[in-house]
Amino acid sequence: MKKTKYIFFGILCTLFVTSELYSQTDKEQISAIRNESNTALKSYQNEKVLSFLTDDVLITTGNGTLLCGKEELEKYISDGGKSKMYWIRQTKEIKVNEKRGLAWENGIWNGYDPEKSDDSIINGNYSAMWTKESGVWKIKSQLFVTLSEN
Template identity: 30%
Template sequence: MRITLTILMLALFTSLNAQDADVELIKSQANQFSTYLMNGERDKVVAMYTKDAKIFPSDRDILEGEELANYWNPPGERSWKTTKHRFMAVEIKIMGDEAYDYGYYEGTSTNGEQTSDWKGKYVVIWRKEDGVWKIYLDIWNRIKND
C-alpha cells in the first residue's frame, strides 16, 4: 500500500513540475514575442505562430496565413515603432500539448513625433509544435486609457 501511495505521489509531483516548467516556457515565449516586436523583428513575430494560426485583432476580421503575416509585417514602410510591450498573464493552464493564457498587455508606440500608450486584454491558445510552444489562436482588444 505504501509503495502504491508513494508511486502516486511521485507521479503527481512529476506532473505538477512538468506543468510548472511548461508555464515558464510559455511565459518565456510571451517575453520573446515582446522583444521581437520592440526590436522590429516582425518575421520572428510571425514565426512564433503555428502554421495554421489565426489572429483576432480589434475591429478586424479573423486573419490567417498571408493576412496574418501582413498584419505583423505589412508591405511598405512602417511609420510607428513599438518601444514598449509586455504581457501580464492572469492565468496559464496547460492541457497536454495545448494551453490557454489570458491576461492584460500594455505598450507604447512612437513615430518619432508622437507617442501612443496603449493597453488591453488578450486570450492566447498555445500549441506545442515540434516541442516548442507556439501561438495557435490570438485574440486581443484595447482598453481605453484613462
C-alpha cells in the same frame, strides 16, 4: 570494478536530478517565449515574431479584424507602412493541459508609438491558445480586444 560502477551510478543519478531541477515547466517555457516575442516586437523583428506562431494561426486584432495564417498576418504587418507602433503583452495567467499539449494564456497588452510618447497610447486584454503539437510551444490563436485609447 565495483568502485567504477558506483561512481558511474552516482554520476548518472546526479545528471538525472540536475536535469529535472533545471528543466523548464510548460508554463515557464510559454512565459519565456512570450518574453522573446515581446523583445522581438519592440525591436521590429517581424520574422522572429512570426516564428512563435503556427502556420495556420488565427489572430483577431484589437479592432476585430480576423487574420488567418502567417502569410495574411505578414501582409497585414507590411501594409501597416513605416509605423513605429509596437505591442507588449503582459501575461496574467497560463493554464496548461499537458495531456493534449494545449495551453491558455491571458493578460493585458499595451501599444506604444515611440514617435508620440513613451507611454502606452492604446491597450486592452488578450487571450492566446498555445499548442505543443510540433514539440515546441507555439501560438495557435490570439484574441485582442482594445479597451482604452489615449
